[in-house]
Amino acid sequence: MLDANLRKEIIMEHYLNPLNRQTIEDKNYIKVNTNSETCIDNIDLYVLFDKDTIKDIYFNGEACAISTSATSIMIKLLKGKTIKEAKELIDEYYKMIKGEEHNEELLEEACCYEDIYKQENRIGCATIPWRGLMKALDEYENRK
Amino acid sequence: MNREDFPMMKSGYIYLDNGATTWKPQVVIDKINDYYTKFTANAHRGDYDISLKVDNEYENARDIVKEFINAKTRQEIVFTSGTTDSLNLIVEGFFKDNIEALDEIIIAESEHASNVLPWFRLAKSCGAVVKFCPLDENHYVTLSNLKKVITPRTKVISLAMITNVIGDLRPIKEICEYAHQHNIFVVVDGAQSVAHIKTDVQDLDCDFLAFSGHKMCGPTGIGVLYGKYELLDDIEPKNLGGGMNESFDNIDEVYLKPLPTRLEAGTPNIAGAIGLGAAIEYLQTIGMDKITAYEQELRRYLIRKLEEIPHIKIINIESDSGIVAFNVDGIFAQDVAVYLNKYKVCVRAGNHCAKILKNEVGVKNSVRVSIYFYNTTQELDKLVELLKDKNKILNEML
Structure with a gap:
């Protein structure tokens, strides 16, 4: 498990300086909106697939520290991964969110939310981008 | 003030979300408890002592509300589940029959969803138009700005007395005066105002007023729809059922009770209503x-x-x-x-x-x-x- 200070550092770094934050007009990207019923986070994801690979992802929107950082971290982790790998990462991430055993090596920086299951009001925030990703995957697979 | 009256104070929280709901004083909790522990029975069935007591308590709560907002008669007070329920009943039960294509409804951008969405739905279904009153530099609604959007097609103006984000107090009395000169109805959302300022519906001369019990020290699930008698009497009941009908022998012979019972089908929220009565009495003592x-x-x-x-x-x-x-x-x-x-x-x-x-x-x-x-x-x-x-x-x- 990552040290508590390191976890916080990762989150704050990705919150204050999120990567890949940009609105994309290119129609080849699948755009999905992801938000939560209980909080006010509102994020758009732009995902570009190339055959079985996630070639590129961007995001934009207004959201709290947890969901903004979780989005930035997720995108960093997923760029260039195959859809199969992405699905495996989704599984591992959700195991972690529930406080279960998970593969730390695969999740890399995303392990900074290892403790989030203790904060009920933040679980929704940490899963927002991942729910968006699943929507985009569905949409891509339905198009095929 | 009066902190000792609220058991929640012992929780150690600093509660600054009173626009969402308020804490309840012991007297309100006791009143609800009494109903569930000392005189549980249904209302309007007074064949035995405790049922008669329930009836009296329930109708007494109506009188308390009537006095509190200075309605003309007790028939003008209908218990609902809250502001949202009241506003929906006003829109669907009254305006649906009184608004037609191209008629105009005026609201403001600072309204709560419950004073926007029912109007959107109505406008969409009948081809009416929802217009927004422009706000001034403080985001306030003023009569002069309202006049800019009022046309001969304007049928109703629906505004919160106090808004839930900006917190501005609208000049409802002046608005009603002007609107009525032009045959326009005025609906007032009192969710954020009735708990905080004195409300006098006769002085305001509004046509309808909606508010919630839980935002004024009362229980959740109870609210009030006030309407001028002749308008309220025109409302098509949303629910039909027990308690609100006088008699029915066949499909052509259904007779409904007079106001306000006609609009309160089924067993009402008895604990809620008498709890609200207790809350109002409590506020009045302060x-x-x-x-x-x-x-x-x-x-x-x-x-x-x-x-x-x-x-x-x-x-x-x-x-x-x-x-x-x-x-x-x-x-x-x-x-x-x-x-x-x-x-x-x-x-x-x-x-x-x-x-x-x-x-x-x-x-x-x-x-x-x-x-x-x-x-x-x-x-x-x-x-x-x-x-x-x-x-x-x-x-x-x-």
């Missing part, structure tokens, strides 16, 4: 004018303190209610609320169900503090202390 003045004092105190903090941007410096909306520069409203929660300070973050207000104030989300008479300057000091150091917020918000 005095509505005193409550208003004290909340204003607290608000001015908080504004003064917040203005001294450079990283705080107040959205509604001017306001007539106990509502203060602000943002901490560079920190998302929800993160501020989560941080304050760590110190047991309860505030609300979000768009506060006023989703189209962002067009107007340019800010989508904010932190909202809403004060009630049981809050104190010491509690506000604690809030201000926690907000003073931006680094502390950034360090502890996760």
Whole structure:
């Protein structure tokens, strides 16, 4: 498990300086909106697939520290991964969110939310981008 | 004021989300408990003592409401589940039959969802038009701005007396006077006002008023629909069933009871209604004018303190209610609320169900503090202390 200070550092770094934050007009990207019923986070994801690979992802929107950082971290982790790998990462991430055993090596920086299951009001925030990703995957697979 | 009356005070929370709901004094809790432990029975079935008692208590609650808002008759008071229920009943039960294609409905961008969406649906279904009253530089509704959007097709103006984000008090009396000269109905959403300022429906001369019990020390699930008798009498009941019919022999011979029972089909929220009655009596012992003045004092105190903090941007410096909306520069409203929660300070973050207000104030989300008479300057000091150091917020918000 990552040290508590390191976890916080990762989150704050990705919150204050999120990567890949940009609105994309290119129609080849699948755009999905992801938000939560209980909080006010509102994020758009732009995902570009190339055959079985996630070639590129961007995001934009207004959201709290947890969901903004979780989005930035997720995108960093997923760029260039195959859809199969992405699905495996989704599984591992959700195991972690529930406080279960998970593969730390695969999740890399995303392990900074290892403790989030203790904060009920933040679980929704940490899963927002991942729910968006699943929507985009569905949409891509339905198009095929 | 009166903190000792509220059992929740023992919880140690600093509760500043009174716009969402309020805490309940012991007298209200006792009243509800009494119904469930000493005289449980249905209303309107008075064949035995406790049922008669329920009947009397339930109808007495109606009289209390009637006196409280100074309605002309008790028939003008209908119990609903809350403001949302009342507004929907007004729109679907009355205006659906009184509005046609191209008629105009005027609301404002600062209205709560429950005073927007029912009108949107009605307009869509019959081809009417929803227009927005332009707001002035303080985001207020003024009569002169309203006049700019009123046309001969305007049928109804529906506004909150006090809004739930900006907290401005609308000049409803003047609006009613002008509107009635032009045959326009006025609907008032009293959710944020009835608990905080004296309400006199005859003086205002509004056609309908909707409000909730739980925002004024009463229980959840109970609210009031007030309407002028002749208008209320025109409302098509949304629900048909027990308690509201006089007789029915066959499909062609169904006779309904007079107001207000006709609009209260089924077993009503008895505990809720008598709990609301107790809440109103409680507020009256304190005095509505005193409550208003004290909340204003607290608000001015908080504004003064917040203005001294450079990283705080107040959205509604001017306001007539106990509502203060602000943002901490560079920190998302929800993160501020989560941080304050760590110190047991309860505030609300979000768009506060006023989703189209962002067009107007340019800010989508904010932190909202809403004060009630049981809050104190010491509690506000604690809030201000926690907000003073931006680094502390950034360090502890996760």
